[in-house]
Amino acid sequence: MNHPFYQKKQKEQKKIQLIVCCYAFLLFIIALIIAWQSNIYFIAFFVFYLLLTIIAPFIDVPNNKKSGKLIYYSNFFIVEKEKNGVLQIHGGTLLDYYFVLNFKWNSKQRTNYIIQQYLEGLVNLIEEYEKNNVRQIRFTGTTYILNKNTAKKLGFTITKTNSLQLMLLVLNYFNVLISNSIAKGNFSFPNVTKSISFEAKLDDLVKKKASIKALSNKLKHRG
Incomplete structure (x- = not known):
């Protein structure tokens, strides 16, 4: 990294x-x-x-x-330490948006890089647990960046976003607003009410690993 x-x-x-x-x-x-x-x-x-x-x-x-409570698998893919067989996935924070993104890039270049880092981090996560043969593990998360179709293509199942998850997004709205504006290159309001929650077992993600890696490499070479 x-x-x-x-x-x-x-x-x-x-x-x-x-x-x-x-x-x-x-x-x-x-x-x-x-x-x-x-x-x-x-x-x-x-x-x-x-x-x-x-x-x-x-x-x-x-x-x-x-x-060790948080583990980076790429610049924009963070995972909480495993708890009761569950890994909570998070996207990049404001710190990552500020220090990692090149402010000379246009909006499309920044967005492509963020998505590529999501995919690269997911591949790294899959490969680590696959290598250690830890099959009984569940991955969960909530995001406003990915839509339902994209999440499903990556191997995730869409779950109901509970009130606590939505409340945390709302409470951190200004943080999300600044991050989203940095990503877009202009003042941009994210619609956190359209956030989705997702989950997957390792085997579900392993099945999609090749296509996830291919898409990640495609975005990386696109620059």
Whole structure:
């Protein structure tokens, strides 16, 4: 994995995290002043929540990666540590969108790269568990990026999105909004209400591995 953030030394990573926190603190102080002068105290609470959701990926994700709670299988494909035979799949976070994507790329190039990294990460995940012969494992996730047909073609079964999963997406909407806007190259509102949940057993994904790998290679060579 050639992730620009994780290729930096620990000292540099900590410095970036400190800078992010300092900027967030400064913006919160400004919000407090505005709230106090206008007597609209909701402004301070709203900005605090907004900043918290935005800076969280820059702090939590690297720390959880270091502790082993999160595992990167590609720059935009992250998996939670196995729990009770279930692996929770996640797409890239705001940290990944900011550090990995080339801002000189156009919208199509960025989108192609993100999808290619999803596919490459999925192949890496399949091959690791296939190699270790761990068959009794289930993969689950929720996404607003893939549609139902694409998910099915990859070997997943569509499941009902529960209220908790949808609530987490809504609570992190501003984080998702910024990530989506970076991917599109302009201000772009994602429709999280159209998110889908999916699951699959290893054998289901193994059957689709060749086609997933072929599509990943096709997108990689497209550039």
